[in-house]
Amino acid sequence: MSVVQAASSLQLCRIMRPDDANIVGNVHGGTILKMIEEAGCIVGTRHCNTQDGDRCMAALVRVEKTEFLFPVFIGEVAHVTAEITYTSTHSLEVQVQVMSENILTGVKKLANKAALWYVPCSLKNVDKIMDVPPIKYASADQEELGRKRYGAQKMERQETKARIEDVVPPPPNPGQHTVGFSQSSLIHLVGPSDCTIHNYVHGGVTMKLMDEVAGIVAARHCRTNIVTASVEAINFHRKIIKGCVVTVTGRLTFASNKSMEIEVFVDASSLMEAGKEKYRAVSAFFTYISLDKANKALPVPPLKIDGEEEKRRFEEGNARYLQSKAKRLAEKERQE
Amino acid sequence: MSVVQAASSLQLCRIMRPDDANIVGNVHGGTILKMIEEAGCIVGTRHCNTQDGDRCMAALVRVEKTEFLFPVFIGEVAHVTAEITYTSTHSLEVQVQVMSENILTGVKKLANKAALWYVPCSLKNVDKIMDVPPIKYASADQEELGRKRYGAQKMERQETKARIEDVVPPPPNPGQHTVGFSQSSLIHLVGPSDCTIHNYVHGGVTMKLMDEVAGIVAARHCRTNIVTASVEAINFHRKIIKGCVVTVTGRLTFASNKSMEIEVFVDASSLMEAGKEKYRAVSAFFTYISLDKANKALPVPPLKIDGEEEKRRFEEGNARYLQSKAKRLAEKERQE
């Protein structure tokens, strides 16, 4: 009995349970994101330790835009396949694919595809970034494509670093369908099970909390069964350590007639160290859609905009929406 | 208690999942108690670390009598708001409120109100109690009311210290509806997720285990859907450390025609240290009611009493029951 598995790839799977899903049975996008990141972390950490020098952990720094192609349901088996697809001197890209399998009917569906970027941090000194051993490419073309993805994400990461801004508390008595009405926050005390062995929070745990808040915002706005449709690229600006309290806040930025865009902020603060200020660790845009009982898309109530700031964010959201739409159409045409 | 978030207040929320509830969908009282304590612990620990000196954790020493006003269901969002409402030299009071929100209908209900007392323990030496920085009160009246609550709980805590007694094993073949028939125990090996970062069990984890045992006792007695109606004041006599085994035992003390009172004991013992004996860490009285499918109260089978000890406990339970009833009536009249 032997399933050969290369050092730079990995397969994991798990049955989806009631706690992984909402009350209608749709597995949360956050559950999927957490599994994807677990696979990426294993394959990345394993690869970076295939050389001499300090032992290290692969720390998640970025997830590329991710689309949820097919819903996964309770009782199905989610198969996650991860493979290292590019290495630079100090970072590596892992591409991950999630297949859902209904073991009663045998039907398999591609639920998700994602690309994650990791950097190896020394276990002795977490601020020291280690070198990444190079992988072998099947062709020069493949390497070249990887180099392009690397360059593109690097540029984007630098841009987004500046975009950090404060979350304004909602107005005291916001009307229905306004931004303030559905804005939501949760706090979570980081425990040992949330962490890697060097006591930093797994990126997947953070993404699961973000998806939970985004889901609450979406459900408050449209009061129906809602599911994650996609996530814009997420940059992990700062690490979060065990013993911190994280505050995760979500607010609507944009709504089309069939989708909602929710901006989610993750702020971390130490309970113990009064001097250390709260800091923005991650931020991202989640897109949700609303479904009826037959899993068909429902119309979304229009978002009531108030003030210059909300208007600006709405327009930026609209631009992202139009860009995504154009990209989807272009891909469809290419396939036909 | 307003939603603006000062250093001395906090809001957390979480969607209720299938594992938080019984098979009928009612969220366990223990789940609510655990959330309440998490909020209290964060706000208390944060406050006590806003000064120089050793870093410290807020350790739960007492929860005032708590009533479960409205049931919470799977899929609802529970909002927990915590605020520091009194500080003495070495302890602080946190008042917590739980609102349940049905995010599909928008209906919100006050599910629970609680008051918790914490003392700050140094992380360097857990037996050293730190000073608590004073809070500012909105008025002299508010401070005076807090001082009265502080005095009252202090007196009660001293009284209860003496009340510790052994739990007798049930008779070998107890008849139905006797005390021995429904008496139940569980053991739990304390794991990392149960603990604060200084390796002591969260008070909320202990309360959740206590509610679990009390619920099994109540269900064994009346074989219906049962829910937590209230909890008498709980005093945390001793701390429980990681690696301990806790034994949680519940037994019926009293039953009226619509409610059951269950006494719950928590004993802790180290698996490793032979010298250290088993000790009583906590004890409390839980009141349960029995519900039909429409969530209406059902009659409870009478409790069959055997021997002087059971009779004494029954009468004490009856006295608590009559006192609660009188208090509820007085409050009702005052409100009208």
Place this chain on the structure above:
Amino acid sequence: MSVVQAASSLQLCRIMRPDDANIVGNVHGGTILKMIEEAGCIVGTRHCNTQDGDRCMAALVRVEKTEFLFPVFIGEVAHVTAEITYTSTHSLEVQVQVMSENILTGVKKLANKAALWYVPCSLKNVDKIMDVPPIKYASADQEELGRKRYGAQKMERQETKARIEDVVPPPPNPGQHTVGFSQSSLIHLVGPSDCTIHNYVHGGVTMKLMDEVAGIVAARHCRTNIVTASVEAINFHRKIIKGCVVTVTGRLTFASNKSMEIEVFVDASSLMEAGKEKYRAVSAFFTYISLDKANKALPVPPLKIDGEEEKRRFEEGNARYLQSKAKRLAEKERQE
């Protein structure tokens, strides 16, 4: 990116977390058993649904004797590989192998090998056992060996059915190192996360609870770091349904100078249905060893035996111990 995987085999893996292990960092035997059973259930259910007729779930009926060869630690990745190795008309055998991988050093070790027997139960009527589609064997020899294993386990399962007996409550004040001193019970309310989609408890969940109780018994007896060394064949006599309370009781039967044997019983009872009595669902023998800080075996305190029943059980345990030892020696000689 594709890792070919036959319908009759499966690989799953997971990082071991603090909650999977004891405070010294050894992953619980129960965590491993639960992963093994999840893999077996997926591969068995998938295989039995590759034909027409009612959809069905693979229900665990037996686990063969299992040895824990190497300890697994927090931070390591456990790889579980499962493959169907024999099919009879109404049952199938899954062989499972667990490799632990230290992703920092690259070291891999064989932690466990197990064989599980499943029967397919119709989802429409859980008492209806479905036919199992035959697998193809690599050789006639392989099929013949499988037939022998099938015959042997069938005989043993029929023998053990008769062995059900009551667990006697321990004496009120048992002395140290007696059977009564370390006897332990836990109760667990079966929740949705414990169950398959047809609301029956996963065999792996039951085994994890059994290992937890056995570990507490062993630690109470010798007050050191203890680990699961092996589990005798386990027969699952009856299914356990969602909403039941299970009582898991462990007691020492035998101790050699380096090992302890603990008998574990699982009794289930419905909280709701008064007519349905408590029933014995599973029983098994767990063997534990005691380890020092360097993971070397420590001597075990002798077990103080009292009465005819304890003496009989001790002698039976001793016979199993000698048989295992002889078998191990024979295998060692064969390998040299």
